[in-house]
Amino acid sequence: MKISKIIFLLLSFSFIQxxxxxxxxxxxxxxxxxxxxxxxxxxxxxGKNSWVTELPGRGLSSPVVVNDTVFLTASSxxxxxxxxxxxxxxxxxxxxxxxxxxxxxxTVCHQKTCVAASTIASDGQVLIAQFSSNDIFCLTLSGRIxxxxxxxxxxxxxxxxxxxxxxxxxxxxxxxxQVENDAxxxxxxxxxxxxxxxxxxxxxxxxNWTSPISIxxxxxxxxxxxxxxxxxxxxxxxxxxxxxxxxxxxTIPSSTWTEENIVLVPSNGMTALKIDKKLMSFxxxxxxxKLKPGTGSPTTSKGKLYVVNNANVLSCASVKTGxxxxxxxxxxxxxxxxxxxxxxxxxxxxxxxxxxxDLRDESPSVVHSIDLEDTILGTPAVSKDAIFIRSDxxxxxxxx
Amino acid sequence: MKLVPVLFLVFFCLVRANGxxxxxxxxxxxxxxxxGNQEAIRAISKDNQLDHSSILPLLIAMNSANSVxxxxxxxxxxxxxxxxxxxxxxxxxxxxxxxxxxxxxSSRLTAFELLQDNNPKLANSIIPSLIHDPEPSLRxxxxxxxxxxxxLEKDAEIALGLYQKAxxxxxxxxxxxxxxxxxxxxxxxxxxxxxxxxxxSWEIVGPFDNxxxxxxxKVYSPETESVSRESYKGKNGQAxxxxxxxxxxxxxxxxxxxxxxxxxxxxxxxxxxxxDSAQKVQIRLGSKNxxxxxxxxxLLYSRDEYHRGKTRIDQFxxxxxxxxxxxxxxxxxxxxxxxxxxTKQWEFCLRITDKSGKPIRQSSVN
Numbered sequence: 001m002k003i004s005k006i007i008f009l010l011l012s013f014s015f016i017q018x019x020x021x022x023x024x025x026x027x028x029x030x031x032x033x034x035x036x037x038x039x040x041x042x043x044x045x046x047g048k049n050s051w052v053t054e055l056p057g058r059g060l061s062s063p064v065v066v067n068d069t070v071f072l073t074a075s076s077x078x079x080x081x082x083x084x085x086x087x088x089x090x091x092x093x094x095x096x097x098x099x100x101x102x103x104x105x106x107t108v109c110h111q112k113t114c115v116a117a118s119t120i121a122s123d124g125q126v127l128i129a130q131f132s133s134n135d136i137f138c139l140t141l142s143g144r145i146x147x148x149x150x151x152x153x154x155x156x157x158x159x160x161x162x163x164x165x166x167x168x169x170x171x172x173x174x175x176x177x178q179v180e181n182d183a184x185x186x187x188x189x190x191x192x193x194x195x196x197x198x199x200x201x202x203x204x205x206x207x208n209w210t211s212p213i214s215i216x217x218x219x220x221x222x223x224x225x226x227x228x229x230x231x232x233x234x235x236x237x238x239x240x241x242x243x244x245x246x247x248x249x250x251t252i253p254s255s256t257w258t259e260e261n262i263v264l265v266p267s268n269g270m271t272a273l274k275i276d277k278k279l280m281s282f283x284x285x286x287x288x289x290k291l292k293p294g295t296g297s298p299t300t301s302k303g304k305l306y307v308v309n310n311a312n313v314l315s316c317a318s319v320k321t322g323x324x325x326x327x328x329x330x331x332x333x334x335x336x337x338x339x340x341x342x343x344x345x346x347x348x349x350x351x352x353x354x355x356x357x358d359l360r361d362e363s364p365s366v367v368h369s370i371d372l373e374d375t376i377l378g379t380p381a382v383s384k385d386a387i388f389i390r391s392d393x394x395x396x397x398x399x400x
Numbered sequence: 401m402k403l404v405p406v407l408f409l410v411f412f413c414l415v416r417a418n419g420x421x422x423x424x425x426x427x428x429x430x431x432x433x434x435x436g437n438q439e440a441i442r443a444i445s446k447d448n449q450l451d452h453s454s455i456l457p458l459l460i461a462m463n464s465a466n467s468v469x470x471x472x473x474x475x476x477x478x479x480x481x482x483x484x485x486x487x488x489x490x491x492x493x494x495x496x497x498x499x500x501x502x503x504x505x506s507s508r509l510t511a512f513e514l515l516q517d518n519n520p521k522l523a524n525s526i527i528p529s530l531i532h533d534p535e536p537s538l539r540x541x542x543x544x545x546x547x548x549x550x551x552l553e554k555d556a557e558i559a560l561g562l563y564q565k566a567x568x569x570x571x572x573x574x575x576x577x578x579x580x581x582x583x584x585x586x587x588x589x590x591x592x593x594x595x596x597x598x599x600x601s602w603e604i605v606g607p608f609d610n611x612x613x614x615x616x617x618k619v620y621s622p623e624t625e626s627v628s629r630e631s632y633k634g635k636n637g638q639a640x641x642x643x644x645x646x647x648x649x650x651x652x653x654x655x656x657x658x659x660x661x662x663x664x665x666x667x668x669x670x671x672x673x674x675x676d677s678a679q680k681v682q683i684r685l686g687s688k689n690x691x692x693x694x695x696x697x698x699l700l701y702s703r704d705e706y707h708r709g710k711t712r713i714d715q716f717x718x719x720x721x722x723x724x725x726x727x728x729x730x731x732x733x734x735x736x737x738x739x740x741x742x743t744k745q746w747e748f749c750l751r752i753t754d755k756s757g758k759p760i761r762q763s764s765v766n
Contacts, residue, residue: 161708
């Protein structure tokens with residue numbers, strides 16, 4: 001192993017110990033949509049801890065929060081060929097820096113999505129930004145280029161006519177990138193030190209919008225790659241298959257790992273896999289087609305699973321048994337995934353209505369709502385006692 | 401001035417110049433698959449001498465870099481600007497670089513965007529002159545301004561003239577369509593097939609079998625033979641070449657009209673394009689089906705994807721070359737097994753342009 005990689009791994013490990021308050025990737029640092037940091041409870045558009053700022057381009061990507069900075073991607077131009085990576089001061093929304101690049105791959109997308117659909121991943125040291133054009137950028141937190149790749153420059157047929165949205169994951173000094181389509185279909189492990197290809201896996205040729213997930217136990221971390229075939233666990237260091245669940249899975253909502261070492265796979269409704277302590281095998285423990293998610297991915301917190309279906313019904317179930325504990329209808333339509341802080345669940349619908357559910361109640365209901373009056377398709381971040389959410393035009397921090 | 405400081409200054413300048421040269425030569429060499437990344441990282445970390453005088457050499461380097469190298473250079477330019485004194489931003493040199501059309505389109509676009517960020521007043525004043533620009537992304541700014549001016553113009557005749565001007569000079573599909581829409585609303589007749597150069601007369605043969613999408617990779621006889629046979633064994637009996645044309649207003653050819661709405665089938669379409677010279681061209685294809693395209697027997701590109709969105713004009717822009725005289729263009733268009741209403745289409749549209757998007761007309765002399 002290279003010395004630079006060892007140093008990198010040590011730095012990353014030390015950082016992981018202090019990141020509970022940050023929101024480092026799609027659906028948070030844990031990748032399950034929840035944060036252990038306190039949430040604001042009731043949120044306000046004009047609260048003392050709230051702000052809104054204009055964005056230079058479109059995006060469905062979520063904000064991520066590292067230290068006191070909010071990072072976000074956007075795409076602009078007649079064909080969304082300009083790719084933006086932007087840093088904002090989290091306290092007041094002022095832009096700290098912006099970097100602009102050009103897409104080297106295809107930028108054609110369905111009108112509902114766009115080129116900036118994937119969420120940045122950070123290890124606390126650097127940012128990995130992925131775009132639908134299959135351009136990957138690694139920047140320092142101050143915006144300095146570390147490396148970049150144009151994966152469609154290397155493989156011109158990794159493209160989806162509707163656009164792509166898989167978000168990267170960082171594990172064991174490797175950036176895990178899923179670029180899976182009807183035509184050429186691959187997953188890559190890129191060296192975090194220089195962006196070179198550590199491994200490249202042929203994957204099922206089928207359009208796939210899901211994101212890789214981390215599965216962790218003690219000091220060990222493996223990666224789950226979802227596709228229409230199911231969920232394949234791989235070693236992030238070399239990309240080798242460890243085990244595979246092969247009973248099919250959704251190609252839109254992603255799987256979720258829980259602290260009970262259970263992976264919830266959107267498969268035949270919802271299927272729960274109990275992973276062994278060494279992360280080398282799994283056992284199917286329950287399945288329920290009433291817990292089938294819509295577009296958003298399942299969220300877990302404190303032993304409970306939360307999922308919104310295509311009829312805009314929010315269901316809460318036990319992670320261990322799958323028993324449905326309560327259900328409630330939300331105002332839809334909903335495309336984003338729910339997120340959870342210390343006590344509250346936040347879910348945005350497509351018209352910009354944020355519905356807040358107090359999870360401490362025995363029979364939870366929407367206790368508060370706020371209307372951004374803008375199309376919201378992405379998933380928020382929970383950090384710094386606030387909710388961070390974006391539309392095609394604006395980024396909000398919504399605090400108390 | 402004493403000799404030692406002078407020598408130090410000369411040494412400093414030489415080191416800086418060498419550092420810049422090392423950096424630019426490294427970024428030009430960035431290749432596919434991450435090749436050159438490690439060298440680029442080393443070159444960037446070593447070079448702390450970048451300032452505004454480095455911007456022009458970096459733009460010149462973009463002329464020789466590929467699109468991935470371009471992004472490396474954009475990142476370095478961005479960092480250079482942030483770390484340098486804004487008063488020394490080389491406006492005139494960048495303006496001159498933009499005006500020199502022998503520079504690559506991507507680097508000239510970067511130069512224009514630098515002016516937009518650092519001297520928006522100058523950038524705006526340049527826009528009208530971009531109407532003849534060979535780089536479509538720059539020409540687009542001028543067309544957008546004309547369309548804006550026309551939409552605000554209260555005099556109907558002046559507005560009409562502006563829309564006609566926009567249509568005459570536009571190269572990008574959305575701007576052509578906007579100008580056409582406005583002119584048609586004003587009673588004008590526009591022939592987009594002629595204006596955009598869609599190829600509407602073809603010959604077609606099929607259907608051939610595409611069960612389980614295997615036909616895409618299967619080599620049927622029309623792909624390999626230099627002289628076409630009259631008929632072949634097809635999916636539903638003998639398949640013969642027949643004339644195939646369209647009167648669609650955007651040159652769309654509907655294969656379903658030829659064979660009915662069948663699934664798991666494929667067809668070949670061919671045409672001859674007579675070029676008055678040997679030239680580099682762009683084949684601009686739209687299709688929501690899987691397809692392959694050959695020019696003079698050489699496979700240019702293929703795409704094995706079905707029904708991910710609608711067929712779009714200029715959906716795929718493929719670089720190619722024509723020889724002087726007759727050029728054989730062959731298309732393979734595949735239909736899959738899906739039965740949803742949005743998977744019925746089996747279609748394509750194709751035109752040939754130069755790099756700026758201007759249609760290449762067929763020579764009248766074969």
